[in-house]
Amino acid sequence: MRRSSPKPFGNALLSVLDGLGIKGKLTRYxxxxxxxxxxxxxxxxxxxxxxxxxxxxxxxxSRSTWRNELVFLKKDLIKKINAEMRQEIIxxxxxx
Numbered sequence: 001m002r003r004s005s006p007k008p009f010g011n012a013l014l015s016v017l018d019g020l021g022i023k024g025k026l027t028r029y030x031x032x033x034x035x036x037x038x039x040x041x042x043x044x045x046x047x048x049x050x051x052x053x054x055x056x057x058x059x060x061x062s063r064s065t066w067r068n069e070l071v072f073l074k075k076d077l078i079k080k081i082n083a084e085m086r087q088e089i090i091x092x093x094x095x096x
Contacts, residue, residue, distance in 0.1 A: 047062070058096060
C-alpha cells in the first residue's frame, strides 16, 4: 500500500474551508481587516473598509475631498489589494 506524503496543515485547512464554501468569505473579511496595512497610514486615517459584496469593496470616507481623490486612485488600490491577497478578490471599490 502506497502512502502519500503529509501535507501542511494550512493547505489541509484551506481545502476544508474551500469545500465548505467559506474560503472566499474569509478572504473578503481579511481584506477588511488588512485595509490599513494595504493602503497605508494616510489613507487609513480618513477611510474605513466597511464591507464586501461579491467582488465590490465598500469604503467609508470621512470627507468628500478625500473621496474625490480616492476615485482617481481606485485602480491602483484594487491592484494593491489583489496583489496582497494573491488573487483577484476585488474588482471595484465604492467610496461613500
